[in-house]
Amino acid sequence: MKYDFSAVEAKWKKKWIDEELYKVSNESDKPKFYVLDMFPYPSGAGLHVGHPLGYIASDIFSRYKRLSGYNVLHPMGFDAFGLPAEEYAIATGVHPAKSTAVNIERYKEQLANIGFSYDWSREVRTCDPAYYKWTQWIFTLLFEHYYDLDENKAKPISDLVAKLEAGGTKNVEAFTSNEQSYSDAEWKAMESKEQFEVLSHYRLAYRKVGFVNWCPGLGTVLANDQIKDGFSERGGHPVERKAMTQWYLRTTAYAERLLSGLENIDWTSSLKTIQRNWIGKSKGAQMFFEIEGSNRSLEIFTTRPDTIFGATYMVLAPEHPLVEAITTADQKDAISDYLKYVNTRTERDRMSDVKEVTGAFTGAYAVNPFNNKRIPIWIGEYVLMDYGTGAIMAVPSDDDRDHAFATKFDLEIVEVVDKSDFPGSTKADKTGVMINSDFLDGLQVPEAIEKMCQAIEEKGIGAVKINYKMRDAGFSRQRYWGEPFPVVYKDGVPSVQGLSELPVELPHTDDFKPTADGQSPLSRVEDWVQTEDGIRETDTMPAVAGSSWYFLRYMDPQNQKAFASKSALNYWKDVDVYVGGSEHAVAHLLYSRFWHKFLNDTGYVPTQEPFKKLINQGMIQGVIEYLPLIKEGENNVFVSYNQDDEEQYSAMIPVHIDFVSSYGNPDSHLSFEGLKKFVEWRPEYKQASFVDASGHRDSWNNISSAGKPLEMRTKSEVGKMSKRYYNVVNPDDVVGKYGADTFRLYEMFLGPIEQSKPWDTQGIEGVNKFIRRFWGLFFQNEKFAVSEAEATEQELKSLHLALKKVAEDIEKFSFNTAISAMMICVNELKKMGCNKRAILEPLTVMVAPFAPFMSEELWSLLGNAFSVHTTSFPHFEEKYLSQDSFEYPICINGKKRTTKAYPATMPKDEIEKDALAIEEVQKWIEGKNVAKIIVVPQRMVNIVVK
RNA sequence: GCCGGUGUGGUGGAAUUGGUAGACACGUUGGAUUCAAAAUCCAAUGUCAGCAAUGACGUGGGGGUUCGAGUCCCCCCACCGGUACCA
Secondary structure, eight states: OOOOHHHHHHHHHHHHHHTTTTOOOSOOSSOEEEEEEOOOOOOTTOOOTTTHHHHHHHHHHHHHHHHTTOEEEOOOOBOOOSHHHHHHHHHHOOOHHHHHHHHHHHHHHHHHHTTOOOOGGGOOBTTSHHHHHHHHHHHHHHHTEEEETTTTEEEEHHHHHHHHHHHGGGGOOBOOOOOOOOOHHHHHHSOHHHHHHHHHTTBSEEEEEEEEEEETTTTEEEOGGGEETTEETTTTOBOEEEEEEEEEEOGGGGHHHHHHGGGGSBOOHHHHHHHHHHHOEEEEEEEEEEETTOSOEEEEEESOGGGGGGOOEEEEOTTOTHHHHHOOGGGHHHHHHHHHHHHHOOHHHHHHTOSSOOOEEEEEEEEOTTTOOEEEEEEOTTSOTTSTTSEEEEOTTTOHHHHHHHHHHTOOOOOOEEOTTSTTOOTTSOOSEEOSOGGGTTOBHHHHHHHHHHHHHHHTSEEEEEEESOOOEEOOBOSSSSOBOOEEEETTEEEEOOGGGOOOOOOOOSOOOOOTTSOOGGGGOHHHHEETTEEEOOOBOOHHHHHTSHHHHTTSTTOSSSSSOHHHHHHHOSEEEEEEOGGGTTHHHHHHHHHHHHHHHTTSOSOSOSEEEEEEOOOEEEEEEEEEEEEETTEEEEEOOOGGGGGGOSEEEEEOGGGSBTTTSTTOEEOHHHHHHHHHHSGGGTTOEEEOTTSOEEEHHHHHHHTOOOOEEOEEEEEOOOGGGTOOOOHHHHHHHHOHHHHHHHHHHTSOTTOOEEOOOTTHHHHHHHHHHHHHTTEETTEEOOBOSOOOHHHHHHHHHHHHHHHHHHHTTOHHHHHHHHHHHHHHHHHHTOOBHHHHHHHHHHHTTTOHHHHHHHHHHTTOOSOGGGSOOOOOOGGGTOOSEEEEEEEETTEEEEEEEEETTOOHHHHHHHHHHOHHHHHHHTTSOEEEEEEETTTEEEEEEO
16 A cells, blocks of 8 residues: 555644644653754745754654653744844835734744644744743843852842942952942942943943944844845845944853853854854953053053064054044144044955055054063054954064054064974964063063063053953844833933833834934834833844743743743753754854853853753755856847856856756756746746757747757756745645655755755655655555564564664764664565564654654554654664674785674684685785784784785 | 865765775666556666676875774865954
């Protein structure tokens, strides 16, 4: 009997829902296990075949864990706030709430078709007021806390106020951007507004003016990772720098803990490296240089204090506050010209030509504290205001950028490190021997750094300091479709709203266009903005807000009194396995860790890290097919693709992959039929001419009326699967053609889960055949026929070999090899003609995580109670695997020449003796000395001859 | 530039972590079944030489360690990803 997948899938899909098969309880005697997928943004394009890759892997894993006796939490939800829905709204007038809801329904339908075991009763949507109530609440919590350096954790701001009242800033060891100190009396004498300003320097959520990535095209501020080469990732609009007052989260307070926490979690080393680089810890010296003829001093940060005797000039960032004060009269014009130039430069310009060296001399001099030499002070774009102190001592002999600058402006270069003992080392390497450096001469660089740091501290001109690249996270967006801030301003002073006033619901409006001055569209909703207590904040939170804690809400999604109950949090604790793409390596994964550590500090979550183990699935890419176009004045001429002619093409027009024959292959082309579809799809090309592969040229009118067979070659490229390339493959289509189980198996069989690869269906027949063969084991002459006879040793060995391998491989997330083991087993059983229950029943459970529909059907045909997914994964037993003999490869000098079977228990020396006697071996060792014989039990025999 | 990763048949990919390279699939070729096709089944399939037995070569390239290297070490090349004036 043929496996009728559509009937079987429809039947069980319904039954699973009716019986709430995948519903998970927070109360269980079983140990907990939490398997999480990165929740998707529900885009209008729907799911393509790339999205489910990770979901299938985590689903197999969850099902396996369930069968292995765990209470498994495996939820799904939607990251539903964000820019695309808002842009869509601006373009079409459809409200984001509406389009988002429609998209989510579509996603859920597509997901259901693939047979995932999500507990949908726990679904979360970040745009749901019942959800973002708690996003807002956590924000208020951040606002009400500061970071205490004595206890190394977040503490209530009221504690800080008490300390200030008791002893002023002397009393306070806190992470802060506050540079002033106050006595308790001074503190008490301040106006409340002034006090508020002071506290802002401590709060973990605070407002400050900052340069932000402003995108006029989208009317919003963008995060660094939403920008590519100076243009917005969405829409490709230019991005510039703009000063705005915004909300920030003081993530820098947690820099060290975010760094050290990486050591205790099971993530890939590449991902940890990305986060480490992002945090960017560097150790160095912070030191002060006196400025000649001024009572102000210049503060710099350097990781190479040892090279101070080679510091022949200083550079300030153009925005540095000292620039105006120290510029001399003669240099005023030069400096103001340069500043004008800098102001015309957008972020994009700065990024695109980093090779170009620019700068100007202030006319001022600093003094080297160790030899009292005068050091000219310059300003230059290459020094950034927001890293370190915005000022450097430049050592052209030992830094490439300084060297380029010195060369261009003809500044002095003094060699201070002799690298002759370290050939091939670069300027950046901390190697060499100090020269021309007074008391450091003759020291190796690392020793010199050490000694100089001491000297700096002894002299009282600076201190050893740790610097981080990481900045506080900008937390405001000037757009509509996001969480409103629970903030009201009175006389310009913000205060947060209490839990009883939450959620602050996003008001309805149909006018979500950006405003000209950059304010959020919410500012137009006047009766919402005005409240009895003051004016509301009209910015909204960024998408990372809702995604920073969603995994906690799954634990207790309906709770109205807390984001999750204590008992739920203590039971589920953290995510055991998190599966998702590496595109979230920084933003989402870093902010989640930050929120989690904060919630741990404040006693709301029991763990330090949210995600114990992380699996990065690769991307399934698309194949993009292009047809070359040559413009002849107004006329369009399409030509058959030829790599050698590439330079002559005016444009490459993406062609819908459905029209292309053998797409993704070197011989991809449009046949006459394909070309017909192409022209019907893009009627503007009806007037075009076509030159086919043989060089024959004709107009479309002639070609179509003659119905001539022709071949237009297309260019295949691997790239994103995207609407814009007309190469999106919908999982529904694949599921419709082959069934969900085949689709699941196929995506897993494609290769290692973490690898990226283009989608192609070449191999899908193979796994489909496996499904049909598996099914076929249970049938004879079109009838379900399973024997109750006892299994043979051979059959048991085959089964248990597979059980062992499949269990091991699932634990390793190596699903392609698990499937191969299942295939081998089924092929063997088929050969043996095995249809015994004793074998097929455990086999059915084994494939259940991979092929949930077919296994459920077979399970019920076997006469078992619902459901196969609630039974136990069969244990393999070693006793069935034992071998009484092993086929040894016999090698001469490491090359296999023959093989021979020996009993597994045969001692080494007997094998040696016997192996030498083999005729085939004799042939090779004849006339030579046998120097050595190596026998590795159950592995191989190697005979060394000379 | 720096950091991370990858490189194995015509293709996707295996390889017990130093021990029979190419499992499992796809594709291709030949055969069986069929009126025919689909489906199914059987066989062959790394390259070169040879009718064959067989032999040589073979995991991006070059060197090394080892009885033995896809796996470890050194140098180089190519591709992919991240990041970038970070002092």
